[in-house]
Amino acid sequence: MKVLLFGASGNIGRAIAQELLTRGHTVTGVTRRGTVDGVDHDQFTSTAGDATDPTTVASLADGHDAVACAVGPAVGREDDREIIVGTARSLIEGLRKAGVRRLVTIGGAGSLEVAPGKRVLDDPNFPAMWRANAEAQSEALGLYRDVTDLDWTYISPAAHIGEGPRTGAFRVGGDQLLTDDNGKSDISYADYAVAFVDELERSTAVRRRITVAY
Numbered sequence: 001m002k003v004l005l006f007g008a009s010g011n012i013g014r015a016i017a018q019e020l021l022t023r024g025h026t027v028t029g030v031t032r033r034g035t036v037d038g039v040d041h042d043q044f045t046s047t048a049g050d051a052t053d054p055t056t057v058a059s060l061a062d063g064h065d066a067v068a069c070a071v072g073p074a075v076g077r078e079d080d081r082e083i084i085v086g087t088a089r090s091l092i093e094g095l096r097k098a099g100v101r102r103l104v105t106i107g108g109a110g111s112l113e114v115a116p117g118k119r120v121l122d123d124p125n126f127p128a129m130w131r132a133n134a135e136a137q138s139e140a141l142g143l144y145r146d147v148t149d150l151d152w153t154y155i156s157p158a159a160h161i162g163e164g165p166r167t168g169a170f171r172v173g174g175d176q177l178l179t180d181d182n183g184k185s186d187i188s189y190a191d192y193a194v195a196f197v198d199e200l201e202r203s204t205a206v207r208r209r210i211t212v213a214y
């Protein structure tokens with residue numbers, strides 16, 4: 001596949017780029033800065049572009065089989081909701097214009113349910129620093145859920161995602177937070193990327209939210 005990946009220089013975006021390239025796909029990595037440190041491969045090119053601009057999205061998406069998104073606000077700008085909600089709006093409009101149907105996007109864990117009708121972010125102890133980001137991700141999911149003419153998939157990480165090995169051993173769930181026997185909800189960037197690329201290749205969760213955790 002030829003994949004256009006927004007946010008390719010991020011923690012999660014870089015892992016997705018590496019996983020795609022390892023599996024033989026061709027990747028165009030997009031960031032505002034236009035450079036992606038640490039990804040060096042003859043099937044990878046990087047380019048500058050703003051994911052919140054639908055005209056940019058449409059022109060960059062042209063000629064790609066699928067669009068992937070791992071965009072998020074920079075460190076210190078965690079309360080910038082518009083990056084996430086604006087990117088969702090722009091991807092929807094831009095992909096329609098480009099005639100590219102397939103979109104797989106990073107999501108947030110905050111909108112996952114911990115009990116019927118109770119989301120992770122409804123907990124008053126939810127970290128204040130991440131509340132705006134989680135709410136924006138939840139709003140973005142709502143926008144995608146109204147879309148019936150694109151083949152989108154929204155993939156929420158576990159509650160915690162970070163550095164760790166690529167094991168290929170994880171669970172994939174739906175709208176409920178996945179926790180292990182100790183109540184922990186965890187996934188490595190590398191294993192999240194495996195699940196993300198599995199979904200891009202297999203399209204088993206079209207127009208659905210899924211989540212991935214150990």
Ligand SMILES: NC(=O)c1ccc[n+]([C@@H]2O[C@H](COP(=O)([O-])OP(=O)(O)OC[C@H]3O[C@@H](n4cnc5c(N)ncnc54)[C@H](OP(=O)(O)O)[C@@H]3O)[C@@H](O)[C@H]2O)c1
Nearest residue numbers: 007008009010011012031032033050051071072108109159
């Ligand atoms: N448990 C959870 O729910 C959880 C945990 C972690 C992450 N997440 C979600 O995943 C997102 C990404 O996380 P991360 O740690 O990988 O973020 P990150 O390391 O900050 O990476 C963000 C990426 O987005 C790019 N970017 C930002 N604005 C852009 C724009 N307008 N157009 C194009 N590219 C843009 C950045 O590059 P430039 O700055 O060069 O544009 C960078 O490549 C988070 O913001 C959050 O919503 C959820």
